Amino acid sequence: MHAVMKPATRVFVPGDSSANAIGAAETAAALAQAGAKVVRTGSRGLYWLEPLVEIERDGRRIGYGPVAAEDVPALLAAMQNGTAEHSLCVGDLDRMLADQGQQRWALGRSGVVVPADWEDYVAHGGTDGLRKALGMTPQDILKAVRESGLRGRGGAGFPTGVKWQTVHEADNSPKYVVCNADEGDSGTFADRMLLEGDPLCLLEGMAIAALAVGAERGYIYLRSEYPDARRSLEMALVAARANGMLGDAILGSAQAFDIEIRVGAGAYICGEETSLLESLEGKRGEVRYKPPLPAVRGFLGKPTVMNNVITLATVPAIFVQGAPAHHALGINRSRGTLTVQLCGNIKRPGLYELPFGVTLGHVIDELGGGSASGRPVRAVQVGGPLGAYLPPERFDTPLGYEEFADVKAIIGHGGVVVFDDSVDMAAQARFAMEFCAIESCGKCTPCRVGSVRAQEVIDRITADDNREANIELLRELCETMIQGSLCAHGGMAPFPVLSALNHFPEDFEPRTAAA
């Protein structure tokens, strides 16, 4: 039996690379073959429902998921019989996001619009923030960003308005805006989702930064592992130029601004801002000494705004909704939303953009639904490969930069990787040091040599060779790396190791043959 759709019915299927990685392209092809008008969007970030299909009915979009290509005929048949209550129906997705407590400032359009489609972008509020900013003086733009409380989402959490102010005040030109799209942290994919799902939003945020600091050139440093993001950014650049958002006059204003994409070459350290600048200048990605800050002497020695993708993509919404509305969300010094990227051994992995202050446990248990394996959750690594592992006893920690620092952990770029009780924390600790060694830029000894030594020491501990003394030695090595490393790569790689030692000491005990 062949079910055929009314040709006018629009069906939305993500073209996001993660959705495609589990069959969205095949699902889209099956739908198209059945006569549907298939529209490829980005992802909503509800990855446990991917491939997620949204079918338009009476002007509303109803979600179904996960829909594999082989589910398509039955789904269409059910629709034709008027039974919209198909077993895969998940209803209205905007409502689902709201029920989860999501507030989409950066990722509001991802999964909704056709990426890089100018009309769709404008119809969904695109350019509204930039138009507001165009009516303001640079000082007022800077004041709004400061008052919003926005802090860098790339990991360090530096106040964005303060950084922009420094570049604005620097009496040296030209000035540059550089977007850090290196997204190297394991367990993170928010930048990728935005770049693939709503790339124009990033360009708009960069244009606002350019207005604030007086820059005429911007660069996007994109990791080479994201070929789909590159294609979507290239399309967005074409659309933005054709419609005057980039070029000789930002939307008809007095200021010129254009952006170039530069692709990295597979080096984690190039996400660190000074290493990124070296790489952008065509050199080895070795970390620079600070000061001077990139805001003072950045790309080619000129004042440079460097911000993460999500930081910049949050800016347009701040101008639409107002700085006070952004500041009203969150707790203490962490304002606005965090794009939590929940993954690992978890039932409902995905992107949850949540106001700061929600607890880690809420994210894992309520939103994530606990482990995918059904076994108890034992450890969670937050903030990428340099982030600490936390046990369930710490799940009451609210998401916030200082709140995490208080428990010797980091928020980083918002990655949350869940492990069940089959995890071997000594192996995780060893991996942290292995990764540190592989990706070290080599400039300083504690990082380059210490990380290799630490692996050997962990091997001796797990082989029960002089265990007590070697644990002591491992702690000393960690201390040396923390104190003596030039950048946070070597300076924070000990965090996962020490947290494993402190919270899971039993995994460093002698192993019984049975285990």
Place this chain on the structure above:
Amino acid sequence: MEPMSDMSGIDDICERHARRDAPLLPILHEVQDRFGYISDAAIRRIAEALNLTRAEVFGVVSFYHDFRDRPARRRRLRVCRAEACQAVGGREVWAAAEALAAEPDSPFEVQAVYCLGNCACAPSVQLDGRTLGRFTPERVSRLAAAKVGRSCTP
């Protein structure tokens, strides 16, 4: 992939990028995309074109994991070894991939990567540039069995 027999292709690439700020990385990417690797001769030629020393260009090529100094095998399998993938069986996928690469006359170039941004649909691999999710050791084995055609995705 074009054979890197004469250097006019390299000159042409350098020429086209010459007027950009800091053109070395874009040049190296294009050389590798077109020829599959970056030879010693190419390094010398690029250094001349950009007025750099050979050591400087070599230093850059050797710093980055992406650049290679010899041709790759026919098919490229990158396997994510990072934490989100580890949490759902990524270590086993990596082990299977290493075994695949070690087979005699294996057409597969296996490389470790640390996150492909596909963490919510892990374990992740990239096969000839295409990201695939929820990968398993069994699917790696099926790759080995089907190692002839390019078209079949496990």
